[in-house]
Amino acid sequence: MRILAIETSCDETAAAILEIKNSYFNLRSNIISSQVKIHAKYGGIVPEVAARKQIEMIMPVINKAVICLPGKNLKEKIKNINYIAVTQGPGLITSLTVGVETAKTLAFTLNKPLFLVNHLEGHIYSALLNKNQNYGKLIKIKFPVLALIVSGGHTMLVLIKKNNNKIIGETLDDAVGEAFDKAAKILNLGYPGGPIIAKLAAKGNSKKFNLPRPMLKSHDFNFSFSGLKTALLYLVRDLKRQKKLSTQTIQDICASFEQACVDVLIAKTLSAIEKFKPSTFILGGGVAANQLLRQTLAQKIRTEFPKIKILMPEMKFTGDNAAMIALAGYYMIGSQIKFGMTKKNNYKRVKAEPNLKLSA
Amino acid sequence: MVFRVSPRFMKKYITHNSEETKQVAATLAKKFQGGEILGLVGDLGSGKTNFVQGLARYLGVANKVNSPTFVLMKPYPTHHKKCKLLVHIDCYRLNNCQELLNLGLEEYLKDKRCLTVIEWADKIEKILPEKTIWIRFRLGKNIEEREIKINN
Numbered sequence: 168m169r170i171l172a173i174e175t176s177c178d179e180t181a182a183a184i185l186e187i188k189n190s191y192f193n194l195r196s197n198i199i200s201s202q203v204k205i206h207a208k209y210g211g212i213v214p215e216v217a218a219r220k221q222i223e224m225i226m227p228v229i230n231k232a233v234i235c236l237p238g239k240n241l242k243e244k245i246k247n248i249n250y251i252a253v254t255q256g257p258g259l260i261t262s263l264t265v266g267v268e269t270a271k272t273l274a275f276t277l278n279k280p281l282f283l284v285n286h287l288e289g290h291i292y293s294a295l296l297n298k299n300q301n302y303g304k305l306i307k308i309k310f311p312v313l314a315l316i317v318s319g320g321h322t323m324l325v326l327i328k329k330n331n332n333k334i335i336g337e338t339l340d341d342a343v344g345e346a347f348d349k350a351a352k353i354l355n356l357g358y359p360g361g362p363i364i365a366k367l368a369a370k371g372n373s374k375k376f377n378l379p380r381p382m383l384k385s386h387d388f389n390f391s392f393s394g395l396k397t398a399l400l401y402l403v404r405d406l407k408r409q410k411k412l413s414t415q416t417i418q419d420i421c422a423s424f425e426q427a428c429v430d431v432l433i434a435k436t437l438s439a440i441e442k443f444k445p446s447t448f449i450l451g452g453g454v455a456a457n458q459l460l461r462q463t464l465a466q467k468i469r470t471e472f473p474k475i476k477i478l479m480p481e482m483k484f485t486g487d488n489a490a491m492i493a494l495a496g497y498y499m500i501g502s503q504i505k506f507g508m509t510k511k512n513n514y515k516r517v518k519a520e521p522n523l524k525l526s527a
Numbered sequence: 528m529v530f531r532v533s534p535r536f537m538k539k540y541i542t543h544n545s546e547e548t549k550q551v552a553a554t555l556a557k558k559f560q561g562g563e564i565l566g567l568v569g570d571l572g573s574g575k576t577n578f579v580q581g582l583a584r585y586l587g588v589a590n591k592v593n594s595p596t597f598v599l600m601k602p603y604p605t606h607h608k609k610c611k612l613l614v615h616i617d618c619y620r621l622n623n624c625q626e627l628l629n630l631g632l633e634e635y636l637k638d639k640r641c642l643t644v645i646e647w648a649d650k651i652e653k654i655l656p657e658k659t660i661w662i663r664f665r666l667g668k669n670i671e672e673r674e675i676k677i678n679n
Contacts, residue, residue, distance in 0.1 A: 177597070259598050260630060320597030340576055341594045349571050393594075397572035401670050521598060 168249045171233065172493030175266030176258030176286045177320070179486070180224035182232035184248070185493035187305070194301040195235040197490045200224045221265040229269070248279060252496025255283035256523030263519035271517055282496040283517065287525045290316050290451035291327070292498065293491035294478035309476060313445035315436050317460070318452035319344035324388050324439050325525060332525050335439060336388025343428055344454045346392035350424050353403055354417055364421045365457055371422030376402060378427040380434070388439050395427055429460050433467055440472055447476045456485040540675045541667065548574045549581025551675055556585045561609035562639040566648030566655055569664025574673045575646045578662070579615055582644060586613055596620060600630050610642040618647035624654045
């Protein structure tokens with residue numbers, strides 16, 4: 168079967184074609200707006216407004232995604248899909264609406280079933296595409312699964328059983344990706360913060376500055392990164408006043424900050440594993456690209472809980488993409504209706520949900 | 528909590544921890560009739576989100592109120608008699624006002640059952656009505672201390 172997936176939850180416009188046959192997957196295309204040379208093609212500056220950008224990008228991105236399908240022209244090619252999956256939420260309402268309305272229209276005109284996918288569930292499934300090539304056998308998941316989702320908008324631990332999801336802990340203020348962005352802003356390093364901080368941290372000493380590890384002893388699985396941000400703010404302010412903010416110092420600050428974030432994420436994950444005893448651990452989301460987090464997590468889980476299977480997404484699937492939405496959609500077909508399969512007669516009820524919850 | 532009244536109807540608070548910042552928010556919220564608009568101004572880490580969490584607690588919001596930076600706007604239903612909806616907006620990532628207008632900001636601003644709280648409101652000052660209550664946050668001398676000025 169062939170699934171066309173559309174993802175427009177935030178800044179990225181993405182579409183993908185995923186083929187699945189006898190539990191082998193073949194990712195025929197995986198287009199993300201930043202890969203499309205849209206600027207050149209449209210000869211203008213892309214507006215800063217995310218939603219307007221989405222409207223301009225969505226059709227070129229979908230067109231590029233379906234080129235791989237058999238057929239003489241786009242009209243014939245797009246008829247060769249079997250299902251459509253789209254991100255319903257959570258995310259930016261205006262951006263989500265572009266994707267959902269496009270998917271609705273396509274599903275209606277092509278008369279194909281439409282699946283509404285939770286963006287966070289997509290991030291969880293992204294770990295199953297852990298083949299460097301774009302094809303391979305789908306990994307069978309052993310339940311229960313504990314998933315750590317870390318991105319610019321979310322930081323949560325989710326316990327997934329066969330038929331239900333439960334958020335067992337989440338951030339009380341800033342998401343970890345947001346904390347990286349804001350730390351980079353405090354240090355005047357640019358955007359996005361995650362990769363910049365990680366790069367500088369590699370050259371720094373993480374033990375140089377003693378930053379707090381918020382909520383480490385809170386006896387629950389919630390996170391908080393706001394206090395860490397404030398501690399960093401005061402540290403930088405004082406160092407600036409003393410004129411001690413050298414390149415080496417900035418690298419040391421980055422290393423200390425990264426270590427503090429990773430320490431909290433890992434401590435909470437390990438205590439959640441201890442309590443809920445999952446068979447599989449999954450990491451997902453944009454911050455899953457952080458090497459320190461990946462390596463330390465894998466190493467700690469392997470030593471302390473050797474029986475747990477660890478799944479982490481390939482680097483190219485850590486950010487927002489449509490391949491993961493396609494896969495999440497595929498599992499919705501398999502498990503009948505999970506988040507709602509809509510038939511022709513109730514297309515009108517389908518709409519974007521900016522605050523969509525993960526728990527079913 | 529230190530409380531002073533300055534000649535220009537400006538109330539100034541010095542808070543010494545996040546709990547006190549939340550209490551300042553609750554004190555302010557006691558007078559709310561619905562339809563208020565709060566413009567929060569201040570640097571990263573100066574207590575804005577914390578203040579909104581204090582409002583949410585006072586209004587009886589059941590959800591966790593965390594940073595709306597990523598999605599720009601988060602509406603929360605409350606258990607308050609008059610302010611039925613707390614709309615939490617963050618302009619940190621914003622480059623112009625249009626994006627918020629696209630999200631339906633004007634409807635919320637006009638709605639008498641809404642309490643609209645806007646972080647980094649100075650970025651969209653020109654589209655906010657005159658009745659906006661401006662609240663300025665400053666970092667204090669030590670890591671827990673904050674200065675909050677309310678222009679009412």
